[in-house]
Amino acid sequence: MVAKITKGSSASGALEYITRHWKLKPMESCMASDEPDLMCLEFDAQAKMNPRVEINCVHISLDFSPEDKPKLEADSELMKTIAHDYMERMGIKDTLFVIVRHNDHDHPHCHIVYSRVNNNGKTISDHNDRFRSQKACEDITRQYGLHWGESRKKVNRERLRPHDAAKYHISDILEVVVPQCRNWEQLERTLTANGISVEFKCNPNTGERQGVSFGYDDGKENHVFPGSKVGKEYSFAHLSRSLDRNQKAYEKRTRSIEVQATWANPIPPKEQASVLEEGVGMAVGAVGALGDLFQTHAPEDPQTLEEFDRMRKKYAQKPRRGLKR
Secondary structure, three states, X not given: OEEEEEEEOOOHHHHHHHHXXXXXXXOEEOOOOOOHHHHHHHHHHHHOOOOOOOOOEEEEEEEOXXXXXXXXXXXXXXXXXXXXXXXXXXXXXXXXXXXEEEOOOOOOEXXXXXXXXXXXXXXXXOOOHHHHHHHHHHHHHHHOOOOOOHHHHHOOHHHOOHHHXXXXXXXXXXXXXXXXXXXXXXXXXXXXXXXXXXXXXXXOOOOOEEEEEEEEEOOOOEEEEEHHHHOHHHOHHHHHHHHHHHHHHHHHHHHHHHHHHHHHOOOOHHHHHHHHHHHHHHHHHHHHHHHHHHOOOOOOOHHHHHHHHHHHHHHHHOOOOOOOO
């Protein structure tokens, strides 16, 4: 088993990504709702308990080897148990979290999203979290008799040169982050929050973006790679298409939610009648007000009524000054 960790200042992208596939519901959650939009509101509310924590959301992907698929399918609770064990070893407790299992790849995997601001407003430390995560994965793999993840089997990261290790690290981050972003600005912010720098190559005449490079500082050296060197799917052109697809998928999903909400909450017949009556009442009131405005106020005293009528007739016979029609 291997774990991939990404961090951000909002849970919206991660929650949308982990639940949007086939409208998946959480395998385990402490949230009041299983709808992404409502869960995001809960995360935002908890983050406000400690606004000093800018990077307040963490997304972790736990990837298992395809060889572990029969074992995980035979015991439906095993993956959830392992996810909780991992969280315990990483000190993730007393906070909002959601765990969702995905089946969109050959290898079994699940996603964990949690708030770094716990239920008491205190910060969950992320100090040396990547080293602690590696240790936790190794211990869990041995304890549960699992196989090493596919990427771990192919490449022994510990024996790589620093330059190559940095490239693999950038690739790991991009693999998790790109599906969560809908434009370059969002992608750049998320990568920066995860220690990856972004630099664009622009046309000197038009200023149009034509290429992109990613950098990672391992503490000894800043390693920079063109996107295409990290992976062909991470070239500027490929990433632009991926971000555009993500945006269109998001818009389609948003429209669908709005339509469903409209059909799910129509105006009841009684309320429709109430609205109609209110509108009619307002119209009648307006007409009444106009009538009051132009009403001739006759005196209520009977003794002066005759005098008032005489003056009214005299005034009506008096010629008017102004435009002739």
